[in-house]
Amino acid sequence: MTHTLLYNGLLFDGSGKPPRLGSLVLRDDRIEAVGPTGAMPTTLDGPVIDCMGLAIAPGFIDAHSHSDLQVLDGRKEKLHQGVTAEVVGNCGFSPYPTGAHAGDLREFANGILHGDETWGWESAAAYLAHLRASSKFASAYSLVGHGSLRVAVAGNRQGRLELSAMDKMEQTLSDALTDGAVGFSTGLMYAPGSSAPADELERLCSVVARHDRIYTTHMRDYGFHLLEAIDEQVDLARRSGCRLQISHLQAVGRANWHRNQLAIERVEAARESGVDIAFDCYPYVAGSTVLSQLLPQSALDGGAAGLLARLADPLQRKRLAEETIAGMAHEWTDIYISAVRSEANRIAVGRNLAELSIARGQEPIDVTFDLLIEERCAVNMLEFNQSEANLRATLSHPLAIVISDGFYVSGRPHPRLFGTFPELLGSVARDKQWMPMAEAIRKVTGFPADRFGMKDRGYLSAGRVADVTVFDPAQIRSRATYEDPEQQPQGIRMVIRAGQVLFAEAEAEAPAPVA
Numbered sequence: 001m002t003h004t005l006l007y008n009g010l011l012f013d014g015s016g017k018p019p020r021l022g023s024l025v026l027r028d029d030r031i032e033a034v035g036p037t038g039a040m041p042t043t044l045d046g047p048v049i050d051c052m053g054l055a056i057a058p059g060f061i062d063a064h065s066h067s068d069l070q071v072l073d074g075r076k077e078k079l080h081q082g083v084t085a086e087v088v089g090n091c092g093f094s095p096y097p098t099g100a101h102a103g104d105l106r107e108f109a110n111g112i113l114h115g116d117e118t119w120g121w122e123s124a125a126a127y128l129a130h131l132r133a134s135s136k137f138a139s140a141y142s143l144v145g146h147g148s149l150r151v152a153v154a155g156n157r158q159g160r161l162e163l164s165a166m167d168k169m170e171q172t173l174s175d176a177l178t179d180g181a182v183g184f185s186t187g188l189m190y191a192p193g194s195s196a197p198a199d200e201l202e203r204l205c206s207v208v209a210r211h212d213r214i215y216t217t218h219m220r221d222y223g224f225h226l227l228e229a230i231d232e233q234v235d236l237a238r239r240s241g242c243r244l245q246i247s248h249l250q251a252v253g254r255a256n257w258h259r260n261q262l263a264i265e266r267v268e269a270a271r272e273s274g275v276d277i278a279f280d281c282y283p284y285v286a287g288s289t290v291l292s293q294l295l296p297q298s299a300l301d302g303g304a305a306g307l308l309a310r311l312a313d314p315l316q317r318k319r320l321a322e323e324t325i326a327g328m329a330h331e332w333t334d335i336y337i338s339a340v341r342s343e344a345n346r347i348a349v350g351r352n353l354a355e356l357s358i359a360r361g362q363e364p365i366d367v368t369f370d371l372l373i374e375e376r377c378a379v380n381m382l383e384f385n386q387s388e389a390n391l392r393a394t395l396s397h398p399l400a401i402v403i404s405d406g407f408y409v410s411g412r413p414h415p416r417l418f419g420t421f422p423e424l425l426g427s428v429a430r431d432k433q434w435m436p437m438a439e440a441i442r443k444v445t446g447f448p449a450d451r452f453g454m455k456d457r458g459y460l461s462a463g464r465v466a467d468v469t470v471f472d473p474a475q476i477r478s479r480a481t482y483e484d485p486e487q488q489p490q491g492i493r494m495v496i497r498a499g500q501v502l503f504a505e506a507e508a509e510a511p512a513p514v515a
């Protein structure tokens with residue numbers, strides 16, 4: 001048995017209450033005591049860490065991550081931000097079940113999960129066992145992705161599925177929740193999940209309700225039909241009885257900015273009427289996803305091959321161009337290419353579609369289509385979606401959990417992958433003062449722990465798992481920018497997961513030795 005004493009710091013307990021000076025005693029993998037320094041035992045058999053001038057918080061929880069594969073690889077981007085737990089399997093993408101269509105599953109999910117051509121687990125149980133054996137840093141919790149579930153059962157095809165396929169999806173989801181998945185996610189802007197009829201979603205959400213887990217959704221629309229999309233999800237939660245978490249709530253595109261406040265009011269009204277609803281958001285005005293999101297998702301029936309065949313047909317290409325342009329809430333200058341597959345197109349990374357239009361001497365819509373053809377659909381984008389005022393309203397709302405939504409790409413990732421948590425605490429809470437520091441910490445500790453059923457994490461209280469992040473509240477800041485995202489943040493001093501020190505600052509900022 002080993003004790004660790006974190007001595008005389010500013011304790012943020014994860015509840016949002018103002019901090020108080022005190023100390024924390026860890027014993028093995030648990031928190032043993034927390035309170036005023038004078039009340040703590042003075043003779044302990046382990047290390048004493050002086051936290052004078054530093055904040056002591058529960059380890060941060062990234063409740064919306066796409067690191068399903070990278071948590072197995074020991075990547076350190078989240079650790080360096082103070083993250084000790086992640087929820088993966090978001091927006092309909094989980095790396096299981098493979099079913100009879102493992103190749104289709106990889107093609108469907110690789111734009112978000114950034115995997116190779118070999119990954120895939122037959123069940124939640126198999127994936128979770130691999131997680132337990134291999135995840136070095138964050139403790140990962142997994143949602144069952146609806147898109148993955150559908151591809152496993154029926155391949156990458158759209159529309160209503162036969163009854164036997166529906167039964168199979170229902171049973172597989174139920175098994176996954178029994179085996180330890182924490183909930184179910186949909187990605188209703190991504191084919192083929194986008195084509196699921198209402199009764200399919202209701203049947204699956206009823207399974208979630210029966211297991212008393214959470215349902216998270218990347219909704220059908222965040223632009224012109226944002227409010228209808230919220231209504232659809234609220235209605236689904238009401239009919240099925242499941243808890244509802246709206247993913248990355250925002251109004252996309254200048255033409256829709258006025259809808260942000262209306263969206264928040266819709267959520268509040270639903271909550272008042274008895275739906276257990278909350279939402280998450282990342283602390284950036286830009287978002288990121290696959291380039292094919294600009295197109296109507298019906299064009300992706302049959303996966304990448306289906307889309308490429310349609311684009312090869314002049315009449316269909318013309319029709320898709322008209323539909324894509326009509327559906328856009330963005331300007332072409334708002335959309336930047338963030339990753340491509342080929343070396344030849346690497347020059348497009350970091351440039352927006354208006355710039356590429358000039359460089360290539362083509363209309364922006366033709367640049368979009370031709371990039372998808374040249375890269376066999378493997379193109380990611382970064383889109384400037386929101387206004388600063390809307391971001392503030394959403395982030396600071398009491399129902400908002402703050403998340404990274406980060407994912408890896410072969411190119412230039414969104415800075416949220418490297419900077420979300422220091423950005424929230426440094427820029428959003430301390431510098432802009434959009435919310436008190438204690439409230440910012442609640443949004444990444446106690447609140448997500450409660451929401452996702454992590455009963456022994458999220459708070460500094462005796463008996464909980466010893467996940468602790470120590471940081472300098474005056475120094476903490478993200479250094480990740482849109483131009484240069486892969487930067488380690490400043491001000492994180494120590495990260496402890498289950499009593500183990502996984503990161504200490506010396507490792508962080510030590511300059512490379514000069515040869």
Ligand SMILES: [Zn+2]
Pocket residue numbers: 090091218247248
């Ligand atoms: Zn999403």
